[in-house]
Amino acid sequence: MHPEQKKIFQAMTPEQKLGAAMNLYHSARQLKAAALRHWHPDWSEEQIEKKVRDIFLYART
Numbered sequence: 669m670h671p672e673q674k675k676i677f678q679a680m681t682p683e684q685k686l687g688a689a690m691n692l693y694h695s696a697r698q699l700k701a702a703a704l705r706h707w708h709p710d711w712s713e714e715q716i717e718k719k720v721r722d723i724f725l726y727a728r729t
Contacts, residue, residue, distance in 0.1 A: 697724060 669677075677685070701720050704711065711719075722728070 700724075 680688070697720055700723060701716050704716050704719055708716075
């Protein structure tokens with residue numbers, strides 16, 4: 669980690685750190701859903717959402 673990044677993270681409150689982690693988590697879910705839509709254009713949005721849920725629940729790719 670770059671020293672400047674380390675300073676920024678050390679200066680963050682626990683609430684800010686939790687918020688950043690939650691933003692990363694939601695971004696990861698959105699990216700996975702976008703990838704699944706690309707790979708499976710025939711899937712419904714419900715199928716995409718279920719697959720994303722399963723992937724994150726069971727930590728699978």
